[in-house]
Each structure stands twice: as C-alpha cells, then as structure tokens.
Amino acid sequence: MSDSDQLREPIAAASPALWAALSPLGRRVAFPPDIPFQAAQARGKRFNGTIGQVTDGGGRPLALAAIEEALALAPEARDRALLYSPVQGIPEVRAAWRRWQRRGLGDDAPASSLPLVTVGLTHGLAVAADLFGGEGKAIAVPAPYWGNYRQTFAARTGARVLPAPAYRDGAYNPQAVCEALAGEPPGEPAVAIVNLPSNPGGYMPTAGERQALCAALLAEAERRPLVVLCDDAYAGLVYEPGVPARSVFWDLAGRHPGLVPVKIDGGTKEFSFFGGRVGFLTFPFAPGSEVAEALESKVKCLVRSVVGSPVATSQMLLLRALEAADVEEQVAAVRRRLERRCRVLTAALAGVDRALLRPLPFNAGCFALVELAPRLDPEAARRHLLAEHDTGLIAIAPSYLRIAFCSVKADDLPALVANLERGVRELAARG
Ligand SMILES: Cc1ncc(COP(=O)(O)O)c(C=O)c1O
Structure with a gap:
C-alpha cells in the first residue's frame, strides 16, 4: 500500500x-519518509549525519555573526531561529x-x-x-x-x-x-x-x-x-x-x-x-x-x-x-488604534452625498467599502483621485472603492473622505 x-x-x-x-x-x-522524516527520528542521537544544515557538529548553527547579532533572542532561541524548522x-x-x-x-x-x-x-x-x-x-x-x-x-x-x-x-x-x-x-x-x-x-x-x-x-x-x-x-x-x-x-x-x-x-x-x-x-x-x-x-x-x-x-x-506576559494587552493596543480610525471614518462617511457614493456597513478589520453611483466607474475614480487629489484607494469592480483605514492616521481620515467625495463629484459632473 x-x-x-x-x-x-x-x-x-x-x-x-x-x-x-x-x-x-x-x-x-x-x-514521504525521506530527509526531514529520517532527520526527525535521528534528533538527539550522539551522531546525527542526516540533515543538510551546517552546524558545529553538536546541533548549533555555524551562523554568520552579522546575522546572529541582528537577532535579539536568547541564545537557544536564536540557534533555533537559524536552523531548519520541522x-x-x-x-x-x-x-x-x-x-x-x-x-x-x-x-x-x-x-x-x-x-x-x-x-x-x-x-x-x-x-x-x-x-x-x-x-x-x-x-x-x-x-x-x-x-x-x-x-x-x-x-x-x-x-x-x-x-x-x-x-x-x-x-x-x-x-x-x-x-x-x-x-x-x-x-x-x-x-x-x-x-x-x-x-x-x-x-x-x-x-x-x-x-x-x-x-x-x-x-x-x-x-x-x-x-x-x-x-x-x-x-x-x-x-x-x-x-x-x-x-x-x-x-x-x-x-x-x-x-x-x-x-x-x-x-x-x-x-x-x-x-x-x-x-x-x-x-x-x-x-x-x-x-x-x-x-x-x-x-x-x-x-x-x-x-x-x-x-x-x-x-x-x-x-x-x-x-510575553502582556501579549493580549499589546494586541489590544493595536486594536484600539484601529477602532478609533474605524469610528472616525464612520463619522466622516456619514455625511457624504448618497447620490454619489454609499458606504456599505463596516465595523471590523482594516477596511471600508463605498459603492459608487451606478454610472461611475471605480477604476476611473481611483485614477482621478490619484492624479487630482493626492489620494490612493483600491478600485474593485464593478462599483466599489476600498479604503484601508488601517494605514491612515485617524486625524487624516476626514480629509481623505472629503477628497473622495470631491473627486467622485467631479467625475460625475463630467458625465
Ligand atoms: C482575507 C485575506 N486572507 C489572506 C491574506 C493573506 O495574508 P498573508 O499576508 O499572511 O499571506 C490577506 C492579506 O491581505 C487577506 O486580506
């Protein structure tokens, strides 16, 4: 078999x-029961001539100092960072x-x-x-x-x-x-x-x-x-x-x-x-x-x-x-920053002209989507915003622009939305 x-x-x-x-x-x-399989079975043996990674013969990496010094880890963790992972x-x-x-x-x-x-x-x-x-x-x-x-x-x-x-x-x-x-x-x-x-x-x-x-x-x-x-x-x-x-x-x-x-x-x-x-x-x-x-x-x-x-x-x-003992708090600190951006963006989008663009519901993650009015092309809007309004967003066919609020300061989001609305209005006026 x-x-x-x-x-x-x-x-x-x-x-x-x-x-x-x-x-x-x-x-x-x-x-397959080939090199990693056989090497795993030989781990801890007095003589381990299985795997093709360069070591001191006792399981520690022969690392370049330039790389080793860049890794601020405890010596044992650093050794493992420099050798193959299972x-x-x-x-x-x-x-x-x-x-x-x-x-x-x-x-x-x-x-x-x-x-x-x-x-x-x-x-x-x-x-x-x-x-x-x-x-x-x-x-x-x-x-x-x-x-x-x-x-x-x-x-x-x-x-x-x-x-x-x-x-x-x-x-x-x-x-x-x-x-x-x-x-x-x-x-x-x-x-x-x-x-x-x-x-x-x-x-x-x-x-x-x-x-x-x-x-x-x-x-x-x-x-x-x-x-x-x-x-x-x-x-x-x-x-x-x-x-x-x-x-x-x-x-x-x-x-x-x-x-x-x-x-x-x-x-x-x-x-x-x-x-x-x-x-x-x-x-x-x-x-x-x-x-x-x-x-x-x-x-x-x-x-x-x-x-x-x-x-x-x-x-x-x-x-x-x-x-890390406080890892949950460290992760939560990033989440709180994003949460603030999400709230600022929600408030900024609440006032936009719905005849031009409609925000879809968003409450999580890194992004918000706005749906453009039917006659507006998102790719044209994206290029217009880049060329005329110093603003980069992602166009998604057939009718959406994606705003990555995760990569914009909360205080900049109202201005970004103002640019978006202005740019889309200009495009709509061109017909
Ligand atoms: C929905 C989703 N899945 C997967 C990925 C890929 O994640 P990674 O960068 O870890 O490959 C992304 C990255 O943007 C994503 O948005």
Whole structure:
C-alpha cells in the first residue's frame, strides 16, 4: 500500500465528507519518509549525519555573526531561529498558537488540531486549495472578495470561483454562499470561504447574522459535503462591543458530519507581523487523533514540495510574542488604534452625498467599502483621485472603492473622505 493509501482509512472513517471533498491531489499526497522524516527520528542521537544544515557538529548553527547579532533572542532561541524548522512547524509555536486560538473559549470548545505552520495565510490558503480545490470544483466566495482567491483557487487549481453577493440592499447577506451553491448538483462536494472580519468589506456579522450564516451552512451540508475555509486573517479586529469576535470556525466545528471547517489564520494581521510570514492551518480534530495525523501528513507533503519548510526565524519571533506576559494587552493596543480610525471614518462617511457614493456597513478589520453611483466607474475614480487629489484607494469592480483605514492616521481620515467625495463629484459632473 502506498503512503497516501494508508491515509485514506483514518480520514474516511473519521469524516466521509472530508474524504469526499478532497481533490485528486489532496488524495494523492502523503508526507514521504525521506530527509526531514529520517532527520526527525535521528534528533538527539550522539551522531546525527542526516540533515543538510551546517552546524558545529553538536546541533548549533555555524551562523554568520552579522546575522546572529541582528537577532535579539536568547541564545537557544536564536540557534533555533537559524536552523531548519520541522516541516509542520516548531512544536512550541504550534502549541502556543493553539492556546492563543482557544483563549477565552471555555472547556467545552470543539476539538481543534495542533495548527500546521505555513508561510503566511496565503500559503495556508494555497495548501487548502491544493487539498480541496481542483479542476471544476465549486468554491463559493462572498463578493466582493480578496482578489488573490482567484489566483489561489482558480488559476492554480482550476477550481470554479462562484461569487456570492455579500450585500443585499446595502446590508450583509448571511445566505450568500449557499445561494451561490444552489445551482450545483446535490451530493457534489464544494468549498465555501468565510472571511470574517472581511476584506474588502471590513464587516463582522452581528450575533443574529452569524446564527443565520451558520444555519445556512449547516443546511447546505445536508445537500453536499462542504468544506468551509475560515479565512481568519483579521481575527480579533472587532470594534462593536455587541458583535461576537470569535471565529466562525468555533461555531461550525463538530456541528454536522457533512461540514468540515478549516481555520486559516496567522501572525500577519493578528500580531501586526506582516513581514514575518507565519500562517497556520487548523482542522477540527483533536491533536494526535488518527485523522489529524493523516491530514498533517498531507499538508506536510504539500509544504515540503513547495517551500521545503516554514521560516524558523519568524516563528521564533512570534513565539517570543506569544510568550510575553502582556501579549493580549499589546494586541489590544493595536486594536484600539484601529477602532478609533474605524469610528472616525464612520463619522466622516456619514455625511457624504448618497447620490454619489454609499458606504456599505463596516465595523471590523482594516477596511471600508463605498459603492459608487451606478454610472461611475471605480477604476476611473481611483485614477482621478490619484492624479487630482493626492489620494490612493483600491478600485474593485464593478462599483466599489476600498479604503484601508488601517494605514491612515485617524486625524487624516476626514480629509481623505472629503477628497473622495470631491473627486467622485467631479467625475460625475463630467458625465
Ligand atoms: C482575507 C485575506 N486572507 C489572506 C491574506 C493573506 O495574508 P498573508 O499576508 O499572511 O499571506 C490577506 C492579506 O491581505 C487577506 O486580506
């Protein structure tokens, strides 16, 4: 039996829906028992001649002083930062991130695996796309959406992205993803992306909307095996006290045999560690369970075949943050700054001329979306704002501009909105 054949039984036994939803590539891959596998088995041996990394012969890196001096870590942590990471990630980082993910959830929280480390969330999404995408596979994505999903799922794997209008009459539509899947043959496995807080929307659903979203996804799982990819890039950045901040992953895990949520998150936005490229992929199964181990083998094969192993240096820096006694307060301090910007932007947009542009609801994350009047082209507006008003925004077809309030000072946001309104009015006057 091949390595991948051996993984079929534990996955299919624990979750037939998950096995049904795997792509041909996802079924095929298994972590091979080659160098990292054999090197891991040799760790701690008196003579370890397995892995091709340069050391002093006792496990410490022969690092260049110039690099070593730049890393303000304790010597042991620095050594680990300079050597290869295990393909699945550094154990302490995985354990600490799992604790971070589960903080405040209580003892009855659903099972979740030890997160597997990826090179940023993009890589985590690409691994998920390899596992569950593939030629012709339906991927429902609330629209407007982060454009890179197109590259990750459609361009790379040939999946069919089904845009699911996320707003109806200017309000969040929790049924969107399921409406987009309505035309797919019953029984056919599908993938849905749930990105909350959203990019580009900057929206986190209210408790009622969240309930409706989960009910719709659970109903969809009655019709087909459904993998829900929870892209939690903006986890925790929620600014309305009454709006639940926890990931939808926790509301879906273990709720229906036909629905498998997968959590994709990381240090990028949650820890303001954009350049660190530490992401995580988490499955709704207990650490050490056979199904978690089988999925880990598949992910490790995909990681090893593309990036070798994830970056050790930034994992060790993230670990230092995760172990800081006041880490929650440090993260909260960034959130409070963004919350203020969100409030200032909300107030500034409240006064704009609705005949020209309509802000969509936003209360979370890093962004706000404005919808332009029907005759106005967002790309033309973007270029006009750049050329005439010293203002850079993102154009999103067919009718939106995205404002990244995360990268503008609160005090500058009213002037940015004034420029936006003026620019759009000028464009409208041109006809
Ligand atoms: C919704 C969403 N998912 C994933 C990512 C990618 O994150 P990373 O930079 O960690 O690859 C982003 C980045 O902007 C994002 O907005």
